[in-house]
Amino acid sequence: MPTAIAVTSADLVLPPTDPGTPRAAVLPPPEGRPLDASVADMQQLLTRYGHVVVVCPTSVPAAVEHRLHAVRSLLESDRIALVRTDLPPLGAAVLVRQLCRLTGCDFTPGVLASAARLLAHYIYAGAVLGSVSRLDRVPVGLGSHLKSWLPGAHFAVLAGPTPQMVRVGSGEEALAGPEFATELLLARGHLQTDWPATALVPRWRIPGPVQETALPASSPGWWGTGKIVEFAAYLPDLSVLHQLVSSVRREICHWCGMDLIGDRCGFCAAPLTVPEPGGGAYTGARGTGAYAGAQDAGSYAGPQSAGSYPGAQDAGSYAGPQDAGSYAGAYTDPQGTDPRPADPRHALEPVDPHAPGPAVPHPTRALGPGAHTPRALP
Numbered sequence: 001m002p003t004a005i006a007v008t009s010a011d012l013v014l015p016p017t018d019p020g021t022p023r024a025a026v027l028p029p030p031e032g033r034p035l036d037a038s039v040a041d042m043q044q045l046l047t048r049y050g051h052v053v054v055v056c057p058t059s060v061p062a063a064v065e066h067r068l069h070a071v072r073s074l075l076e077s078d079r080i081a082l083v084r085t086d087l088p089p090l091g092a093a094v095l096v097r098q099l100c101r102l103t104g105c106d107f108t109p110g111v112l113a114s115a116a117r118l119l120a121h122y123i124y125a126g127a128v129l130g131s132v133s134r135l136d137r138v139p140v141g142l143g144s145h146l147k148s149w150l151p152g153a154h155f156a157v158l159a160g161p162t163p164q165m166v167r168v169g170s171g172e173e174a175l176a177g178p179e180f181a182t183e184l185l186l187a188r189g190h191l192q193t194d195w196p197a198t199a200l201v202p203r204w205r206i207p208g209p210v211q212e213t214a215l216p217a218s219s220p221g222w223w224g225t226g227k228i229v230e231f232a233a234y235l236p237d238l239s240v241l242h243q244l245v246s247s248v249r250r251e252i253c254h255w256c257g258m259d260l261i262g263d264r265c266g267f268c269a270a271p272l273t274v275p276e277p278g279g280g281a282y283t284g285a286r287g288t289g290a291y292a293g294a295q296d297a298g299s300y301a302g303p304q305s306a307g308s309y310p311g312a313q314d315a316g317s318y319a320g321p322q323d324a325g326s327y328a329g330a331y332t333d334p335q336g337t338d339p340r341p342a343d344p345r346h347a348l349e350p351v352d353p354h355a356p357g358p359a360v361p362h363p364t365r366a367l368g369p370g371a372h373t374p375r376a377l378p
Contacts, residue, residue, distance in 0.1 A: 091125025113266025130227030
């Protein structure tokens, strides 16, 4: 049976791209809802699907996160994954839809949960804003704050994978776009502008018509203004998504035994390895011996970046506000080159945000000769 994808609010559920894509389950907010009702909702999903991956944005109120942890603790279940993401609302909704599409493929629940962090780096999420005076989730310089008070000033802001801000107008700096084929999704607020369609489409070489959807209810709060047009460029092809995830080497969590990709388990948040002070591999309480799959837990290199992801936060299972987990050393090049050797003794060292990192799978090269297509579960 496929893994269930759940979300914390209805505005994270986009219309499916095809009739075969399942919709994400919406977990009601804790306000005015008793704890036993939330436990019953989760128990019903576990009974029907076996495993549940909950996508929870870092911008949700603390009560929502506390309720999720309480439900998982009361059920004493290791089949619930809490996936945190820093993406803005529209980008998070795109990520949820991609995970829903991948549930019909041959991926285990552990791979799906940890794949959310990988897929998030291939979503170019941003917005055109009428003011940045209240924007606190993307770095804003003093000059931009002052210019936002000028009449008619508009700003194009890219939240990820690399934060960037430009002022819309003549001679504007171009936003760093993807180097692979994407589709563009728009959500219009109270701002009259066609800048994403007239500027981003030709610069990012986006083929086909621009799709539009309703603005998520949490977008004005995330961006600090209701004068907004939110956009997200993403990988639309299921075969590319499948090959992108399957090209990353799989490991086994030394603690809970789930499959994972990257350096952290999506279900129990355990790191890939825990080295001993003397340099030897640590055998956890539930481990089965020295772990041989140790990889370097360095910074994650985005699709266009040769260094670490600026301001990266843990977009998988939440393991601390400063967690900057990575996929370094986990990717196996489909063309046959060996990944960079890694020293497991450095697995838990602080991440240098300016250190160069390894290459990651490029979607346009993911499907090489003889590549297999996704296989739907019966």
